[in-house]
Amino acid sequence: MKRAIIFSSATAAGLAGVLSFHTAPVSLTLGSVGSTAGAGTNGAGSPATSSPPPTTTPPTTVPPTTTVAKKATKSKKSTSSPTTTRPPSTTTSTAPPATTTTVATGIRSATGELVNYYFGVLSVSVTVTGKKIDSVKIGQLSDGGNSRSQQIDQMSIPILEQEAVQAQGPQVQSVSGASYTSAGFVMSLQSALKKLGV
Amino acid sequence: MRHHEEEVMGTIVTFDLFDDRGFHDPAVEDAFASAADFLHQVDEVFSLWKSESPLSRWRRGEIDLIDAPGEIAEVLERCRVAVEASGGWFDPWSAPGGVDPTGYVKGWAAQGALRRLARLGTRGAIVNAAGDVAVTGSPSGTDPFQVGIVNPFHTSSLACVVRVRDAIATSGDYERGPHLFNPFTGDFTTQYASATVCGPDLGFADAMATALVVGGDPVMELIEDLEGYEALGIRRNRTWEITPDFEVASEVAL
Numbered sequence: 222m223k224r225a226i227i228f229s230s231a232t233a234a235g236l237a238g239v240l241s242f243h244t245a246p247v248s249l250t251l252g253s254v255g256s257t258a259g260a261g262t263n264g265a266g267s268p269a270t271s272s273p274p275p276t277t278t279p280p281t282t283v284p285p286t287t288t289v290a291k292k293a294t295k296s297k298k299s300t301s302s303p304t305t306t307r308p309p310s311t312t313t314s315t316a317p318p319a320t321t322t323t324v325a326t327g328i329r330s331a332t333g334e335l336v337n338y339y340f341g342v343l344s345v346s347v348t349v350t351g352k353k354i355d356s357v358k359i360g361q362l363s364d365g366g367n368s369r370s371q372q373i374d375q376m377s378i379p380i381l382e383q384e385a386v387q388a389q390g391p392q393v394q395s396v397s398g399a400s401y402t403s404a405g406f407v408m409s410l411q412s413a414l415k416k417l418g419v
Numbered sequence: 420m421r422h423h424e425e426e427v428m429g430t431i432v433t434f435d436l437f438d439d440r441g442f443h444d445p446a447v448e449d450a451f452a453s454a455a456d457f458l459h460q461v462d463e464v465f466s467l468w469k470s471e472s473p474l475s476r477w478r479r480g481e482i483d484l485i486d487a488p489g490e491i492a493e494v495l496e497r498c499r500v501a502v503e504a505s506g507g508w509f510d511p512w513s514a515p516g517g518v519d520p521t522g523y524v525k526g527w528a529a530q531g532a533l534r535r536l537a538r539l540g541t542r543g544a545i546v547n548a549a550g551d552v553a554v555t556g557s558p559s560g561t562d563p564f565q566v567g568i569v570n571p572f573h574t575s576s577l578a579c580v581v582r583v584r585d586a587i588a589t590s591g592d593y594e595r596g597p598h599l600f601n602p603f604t605g606d607f608t609t610q611y612a613s614a615t616v617c618g619p620d621l622g623f624a625d626a627m628a629t630a631l632v633v634g635g636d637p638v639m640e641l642i643e644d645l646e647g648y649e650a651l652g653i654r655r656n657r658t659w660e661i662t663p664d665f666e667v668a669s670e671v672a673l
Contacts, residue, residue, distance in 0.1 A: 223646035226504060226623060228497060337424055337431075357575070393580055394435070394558050397550045398569035398589030398613055406575055407567060 326351050332360040333413030336406075345409040352419050357410060423451040427458045428525060429468065430549040434536055437543035437558040450539040454532040454546070461528040464488050467519065478517045494622075498523050501623055504645065505630035508638050513602035522629050526551040526588055527622030553586045553621045565668050571613040571653055572673055578613075578653060582666035586621035590614050590628035601633050610635025612655045617665065618648035636660075 330348040346360035392415065396407050421442075423434040434451055436442075466472045473487040484492055498511050498520050511520045529548035533555055536544045543556035545564065554564040563584050567577040571593040581587065591613030592599055601608050614631035616624040627645075631638040631652055639660055642650045649665040657673045 224504075224644050225646045226500065226620070226648070228500070228620060228623075393565050393567040393577070394437075395545050395547050395552050395554075395564070396567045396569060396577070397547075397552050397587045397615060398571070398591060399550055399574065399594075407569070407577060410575070411567075 328355070329417055331413045331416040333409035333411065333416070335361065336409045343406065343409065345406055345413055347410060347413045347417070349414075349417055349419055354414075354419070360409075360413075421447055421451075423455070425451075425455040425458060427455070428462050428466070428528070428548065432458060432529065432532070432546065432548040434532070435545040435547075436536065436539065436541045437545075437556070438541040442539065442541065446539060450536050453538075454535040457532050457535055458528055458548075461490070461524065461531070464490055465494070465520070465524045465528075467521065474520075494520050494524060494527060497527070497622060498626065501626035501630075504623075504641065505627055505638060506634070506641050507602055508630035508634035509626040510602040514600050523622040523626050525549065525622075526553070526586065526620075526625035529553050530586060530621040551586075551588045551621055551625050552583065554583050555585075563666075568615050568651065569613070570673055572657065577669075578659075578673055579651070579667050579671040580669040581615070581617065581651070582668050583617055585617070585619045586624050587615060587617045588621060588625040588628040590625070590632040592632075599629060599633050603634075609633050610654075611652050613653045614638075615651040616642065616648060617650070618645075624648065 328348060328350050330346060332344050332346045335342045335344045343362040344360040345357060347357050348355045393408070393411065399407065420438075421434075421436040425432045425434070434454055436447065436450075463469070464472060465474045467475055467478075469475060473482065474491055476482050477484060477487050477491060484495075495511075495518070498509075501523060502510050502512070509522065511522065512518050525548050529546045529551050530553040532548075533544060533546040533553040536546065537555045541556065542560050543554065543558045543564065546553045550569075552566055554566075558564055563582045565580050566583045566587050567580050568587075568589055570576045570578040571591050574593060590599065591611070592607070592609055593612060597607035597609070599607060599609055609632050611632045614628045616628040616631060618624045618627075627638070627642060627648065627650070631642065631650055635652065635654070639650060639652050639662070642648055643662050649662045651659065651661045651665055651667075651671070653659045653673065659671055659673070661667065661671075
């Protein structure tokens with residue numbers, strides 16, 4: 222059995238302490254907030270106040286505990302191979318791919334959504350041939366003249382050599398592991414690629 | 420969808436709400452304000468950049484823990500759990516200069532802000548605090564959120580996309596250079612290029628991601644043993660490893 226990490230409801234008391242600066246104490250669940258599906262079922266346009274509040278347990282004085290149990294069996298981990306398993310790039314043929322959806326061929330460009338970054342707003346422009354990314358650059362950037370963002374402005378963004386795997390991958394709603402600036406870059410790039418159907 | 424940005428904790432924290440229904444603007448603004456206020460309150464208590472914050476004063480011995488806001492003791496207790504679970508590879512007490520729970524607090528605060536947003540009752544919501552991401556619900560109503568993980572070797576692209584049901588945190592020194600303290604070597608060396616942990620508690624995921632990037636393979640083994648927490652570790656030689664239930668939605672490509 223795997224080891225469980227449990228933070229007890231002593232935490233709810235702590236959080237209620239912080240929140241009581243402003244309002245009556247609100248009890249909170251720990252860990253997963255849980256699904257919001259089903260809350261606010263009055264249909265389109267109804268005010269948010271019709272949603273039922275989250276259900277919780279009241280705070281207790283039980284100190285935090287952890288339960289520790291050794292795992293009985295060990296599952297196999299997935300690992301990478303040291304070399305890429307991606308298939309080699311195909312020819313430069315412009316014939317449509319053998320799928321039911323057709324992809325426009327020829328050289329096309331699009332600019333992604335304007336996204337906020339720390340110093341202002343930016344958007345990313347991408348040029349593709351078919352599904353292959355040819356170039357990526359900052360399409361628009363407003364920075365209030367901040368010197369760090371000049372760096373981004375002049376930065377030469379390397380041509381993406383790999384097949385646009387990430388671009389063809391699923392859409393993301395957020396990015397982890399990036400400072401605020403580069404996350405914005407990635408999201409604008411994704412929106413430009415989505416416009417091109419890549 | 421509604422978006423809000425709050426400058427706090429030395430970074431910009433973003434809130435995103437997902438719903439097709441029209442929510443009255445005052446209700447949305449109230450929810451954003453409530454979540455933002457919480458972050459500022461946490462910053463006032465925990466910021467080590469503020470010399471008069473309760474945490475700073477306690478570290479200097481000016482106040483006892485029992486006289487400080489209760490959140491400090493609570494966070495320190497949670498950090499102790501993380502120290503033990505990480506085999507000591509995450510250790511706020513080893514930081515030069517005194518105990519520094521910052522690695523836990525950011526995620527803990529982001530998830531607390533998310534709870535405030537969740538009261539609005541939208542189909543889905545995200546809080547992103549400089550890469551520590553907490554989510555609730557679903558963007559579409561059916562599918563889970565999908566979060567991109569930055570490629571540490573090429574930071575304008577993604578290493579992979581992962582399905583996230585509660586929280587995800589990524590750690591690495593590829594942006595800021597060596598800054599993650601290694602409690603066993605006493606310097607700032609890290610074994611992995613980057614490490615990502617998903618699980619129910621964002622503060623804990625943040626702490627474990629830090630431990631994983633600093634300690635590498637031994638920490639991967641520890642995380643495998645934890646219920647509800649999954650991880651991706653990317654080594655400097657471009658090999659990678661995931662725990663069995665890490666929900667990749669795309670190939671890992673580095």
